[in-house]
Amino acid sequence: RSREMAKLTQLIDNEVFRAYATYATIVLLKMMLMSLITAYFRMTRKAFANPEDTASFGKGESAKKYLRIDPDVERVRRGHLNDLENVVPFFGIGLLYALSGPDLYTALLHFRIFAGARITHTFAYLIPLPQPGRGLSWAVGYAVTISMAYKVLKTALYL
């Protein structure tokens, strides 16, 4: 099977595909970071969603009061969901885009702008920055994904 393995390695050796793999991994790791930030806020704000998560704070009513909604926790969770809504299309459409034969410079431009926009979006959400900071960073990432989708459909369209 070494010949097939060689072919796979060639895919990961392709520069556009390597750039895609790098930036896709970065934005997925950034999205995963939201889980840790949520856990941090749940613990420092003592605001949990499940009774079993508050058991270490005592029994009965004394633990029940930590089953509550906290605005900081909810803010991180909204940021996390927004990541899911935007990183999933980037990952999917970006993969097809990377396979559609774009030139390296154009592909890097798309990937870098998307990653920068989503990192900015996270800071804008968590600090929070005044609008339209968050809105613009969201729109830039959205536009990059649409641009890649256009290239995929132009190259591959088969209905």
Added chain:
Amino acid sequence: RSREMAKLTQLIDNEVFRAYATYATIVLLKMMLMSLITAYFRMTRKAFANPEDTASFGKGESAKKYLRIDPDVERVRRGHLNDLENVVPFFGIGLLYALSGPDLYTALLHFRIFAGARITHTFAYLIPLPQPGRGLSWAVGYAVTISMAYKVLKTALYL
């Protein structure tokens, strides 16, 4: 590296893979559309989740009243989350299915029915249509994904 690039281009030249790329992009774009519809309802219903989003409506209490839950906004958000829950498995299992060597006719049938079911689901959710309209369109997309998963596991199973 032109030889490797040629190989990548061959992947996107394959008809099953092109059909997958087309329908995967369509359903991901449709999912992305939910963000715009949410933004539209948030602005027309004046119902926001973040204090900084209401700052342009005035200061203090006059802006605070727009931090509220609106049933139309929540409906679109439920539709968006339902898309995530169903389009993600389609994208992932569909990619593996497209690489598992299905015949073109069968693959197109799967992709077309899934895309049609999800577009129907969105209309059923947003109009809304009486049940079981939304439930059936959801079930059709679900069944298509299960059918592709069966083919993937039959072809590739390696535990």
Added chain:
Amino acid sequence: RSREMAKLTQLIDNEVFRAYATYATIVLLKMMLMSLITAYFRMTRKAFANPEDTASFGKGESAKKYLRIDPDVERVRRGHLNDLENVVPFFGIGLLYALSGPDLYTALLHFRIFAGARITHTFAYLIPLPQPGRGLSWAVGYAVTISMAYKVLKTALYL
């Protein structure tokens, strides 16, 4: 086009890629199962989110009382969202990892531990098990994904 199809088939013939396809499909199917469990709890607890879903229980006020939040339904929904937050990174980073040329034994170790951790997480959430059962199963899956991301970036990094 039979030559190209042959190449695609070679991808699915590669043992690492077959293992990836198998475990990715398993965890995506497990995630899809959460939809059915949600539907089951919504119907047995009679707790719905959309007015049109309660129409079969009567008209007006008699149906309205079923538009409510149920703790069991919410628990399954939190488990489903947690799946999305963790299975999406596994699918994406795992795909790139499978293409980065890991040895079969190491790759299988990653995929098996992740799948086991997520299945454990679901049981821990739904039974529910006392903490840190759910927390640990979440952390194991998270760590496996980070480990794969490290390999992808080490192999493919192209900024």
